[in-house]
Amino acid sequence: MNTLWAWLWADQATAIPSALLLTLGSYALALRLYHLTGRPALLHPAISAMAVIMTVLIVGHVDYARYFDGAAFIHFLLGPATVSLAVPLYRNLGHIRRMGWALPAALILGATLAVASAWTLGTWLGLSPVSLHSLLPKSVTTPIAMGVAASLGGSPSLAAGLVLVTGVLGCLFAPLTYRLMKIRDPAVQGFALGVAAHGFGTAKAFEISPLAGAFASLGLGLTGLLTAMALPWLARWIGL
């Protein structure tokens, strides 16, 4: 049994379908659990799927690098998925144009605050430089965050994990925050979710309405664009 398991992960022909099955199967299970339990934010499908996958890899003595080789296909789809956000954006272009300067103003404030507050809190809590630099791009989508973290001297894989946790936290906080602040406009709800919690916030916003989803896509794309362009430059400037 053990030798069969080791054989499964030793060769690409079996390691790739194993990694894909493990990822998709865990996600399908996690999604079912999430719906059965009435969608509690703490049981976000990505978190429970991740827990299952980590357990299997650790118990089965499979290297993360081995697993990622196979699961890289799913990871790669983040690119085309980002491109596909142009569709809901196009559908709501008229609505976006009517909002004028409000969107860029909220974007610049939100994206700056995401980085500045992480930096201030991280420094204050005494985080190590590698952790701090991996924390800064937490509000942008994984491929962007991994690139930015690497260019800052952080760890891309730690950044990817922190991005995921940020996404779950954003989905956890949003409903209560909006209720307390009496924010009912789906465009505002979606945009803030996209700025603060990237793809997770965007998926959550699509649950609210297609309009909220479109504004979340806009928030996600613009925050990614701004962070990727400004953060490495800013870090050099303030001498991080």
Next chain:
Amino acid sequence: MEGLHALLTLLGFTLAGEVLAHVAGLPVPGPVIGMALLLAALVIRRGVSAELERVSALIQRHLSLLFIPAGVGLMTHAAALRAEGGPLLLALAASTLLTLSVTAWTLAWMLRNKQR
């Protein structure tokens, strides 16, 4: 072939975005440029095919799945997480809550003032 055209479109614009970022030496990630290019193409064509609409909606419904392979990489940072997991989580939570509420509040406030 159902869905094939949409897949070709998304892959084509992903690659075009990467190539443009590389050739122009832009610090912007390729897929974000790809998204802008596809948006421009849709504006010029004045429409989205029903197929592209369906495939995009399917991908967007399962967006969080795509974050999992990289997220599992947290397991390689067990030592760092044991040492700094608490502060990291606290920083993430406070910063995310702040970003979410300030962005929502600013946008809502500016829109309210605009209507007056």
